[in-house]
Amino acid sequence: MFTEGGEKVHLNQVLKKPPSDTETVVGSNVQLKCSFNNLLENHTPQWQFKSSAGDPLVEITIGSQILNDKYQLTGDISNGEYHLFIPNVAQDLSGASSLFKETPSDTIKVVGSNVQLNCSFNDLKSQTPQWQFQRSPGGPIVEIVVGSEIYDNKYHLRGDLSKGEFHLFIPNVAQDLSGTYDCSLLDLPEDYRSAELTVLDFPKCRVRPQSTVVSDKDVVTFTCHINGNLLGDLVWLRNGEEISRRNAKTNEYRTTLKKADNGARYNCRYENQSVPSHIWPNPSCSEDIIMDVQYGPDVKINGSVIVVTEGESAFLDCVIDANPVAESHNWTKGDILVSPNLTHYIGRTKRDDAGVYECRASNTLYDGTSATGNETVFLVVECEFTVPVIFSLFMYYL
Incomplete structure (x- = not known):
């Protein structure tokens, strides 16, 4: 009990935790802990005692004043701590419980x-x-x-x-x-x-901005809300693997997503040793957050230089990695379109086929942005008779 401006106020209006029932033996030291959330200047805490149910309550402390020398006060009252200490306790101090x-x-x-x-x-x-x-x-x-x-x-x-x-x-x-x-x-x-x-309640996972569709190198913030004011850790998981562990009061995880994160599954798990596993066996968000990381075409070709002999066939292969899938792709030589396919096939090469070829692809990202990618390869066409002709002429002049 404490008083506010002379009026009695129920403990639970400001109390962090009431004292616990205590059993001990005669001659022991006893401490009954009591602390308050916020003691204002006009708040006066007090301890009262009664020996049995129905007996009148007796005030034993009021604020810092101790009315019975069998008792002492401990704790920092400026921090709301108002603990009652009873040294060498006697049997006649049993009561209330x-x-x-x-x-x-x-x-x-x-x-x-x-x-x-x-x-x-x-x-x-x-x-x-x-x-x-x-x-x-x-x-x-x-x-x-x-x-x-x-x-x-x-x-x-x-x-x-x-x-x-x-x-x-x-x-x-x-x-x-x-x-x-x-x-x-x-x-x-x-x-x-x-x-x-x-x-x-089970954790609730969110992502900011309010979408799971983002672009490569976008910064996103995942949040994990847990009801209940418990101490513990929030563990962030990517594809089931721990990537971050923080105090539960820090419920955000901020990161830059890359194209390698496309399709990654994010979730948070709450861990607290005071919560037995049989009470809360799987304290995670009910569903993973699956990220759709979009990026422009990444174009790769099978080599930077391809050498064939005149008359042989040539395969120019283009591999495109894009999200969303590339809407268009083609092969060009200079300003001339030579193929709309990923593979440009030349069945019988001629010396005129030599030169620089470019594979180009494009797609459109979720925000309407158009993205392109390209890669080049140099095709070398060697003359089939260059070496034999030079050798014959050399033998003739000998």
């Missing part, structure tokens, strides 16, 4: 799972138990169950209330039910037990 037989535990579940938060009391007598819910620190605290009356049909009660069992059951849990759940008595709301329910 005798109200509860079982208290709810922090729980992590995946969307669609069933959740049960257990809470039971030693002796309810004529008192009325209740469950309250707070979605986020500082937000409103909502009553969801009072006694046997359920105010929200997302919730159910389980257990035998006559035996003090007051368990909250949530079937097919949704992500918006993440938050803090308090179990307490209606007439004693300040003595409560809390559990943090974290409902994990």
Whole structure:
């Protein structure tokens, strides 16, 4: 409990985490940890104590003032830390927890799972138990169950209330039910037990700009959104192989795509040792992001120089790598079109066929840009009788 301008305020409105039930032996040292999200100047935290259910609450600390020398304060109050330390604890300092037989535990579940938060009391007598819910620190605290009356049909009660069992059951849990759940008595709301329910939704992968179709050397940003404020790593995968690992708070991966990335499959995986694998066996985006990286024609020819003997056939082969597929391709010699095909075939070469040939291709990228590529080859046609004729003339003059 703490006060704001003299008015009492429920802990969960500013509390990071309430203290936990503690069992120890006489003579031990005990520390009950309590810290707040944001203590303003007009916020005054306090510790209170009662020896058993129904007994009046006794103030033992108010702010930095300690009202009983059996207790000490630890932690940095400027950082919201307000821990109670009890050295050499005596048996008569036991209290409060005798109200509860079982208290709810922090729980992590995946969307669609069933959740049960257990809470039971030693002796309810004529008192009325209740469950309250707070979605986020500082937000409103909502009553969801009072006694046997359920105010929200997302919730159910389980257990035998006559035996003090007051368990909250949530079937097919949704992500918006993440938050803090308090179990307490209606007439004693300040003595409560809390559990943090974290409902994990599967990662959602996105790419910016908002398209999987890009050009070669475009810079893209992949984002991976995970519901739930958990610490851990985001692992980016390309074709199933890890390419980046970062703190989950950094949910972006920025890279320059090249034509080798065409058809690559990108995904992100969330890894957190506090989330057991049986709860979240495959925390990845449901679908890969498949990139369509477009680029102009890359033209290759089988050699830069081809030598044939006059009369032999010649094959000029052109291989084109383009995305989208080249719309046009041809062979030219000078300004003359000699073939519209990828292979230019000359069945019987003549000396006039010698020269520079060019293979040219073009396509149109997604943004309407026209791209071209070209490569040249030099065809050498040797005269078949050059060597024999010169040799005959040489022998004649001898």
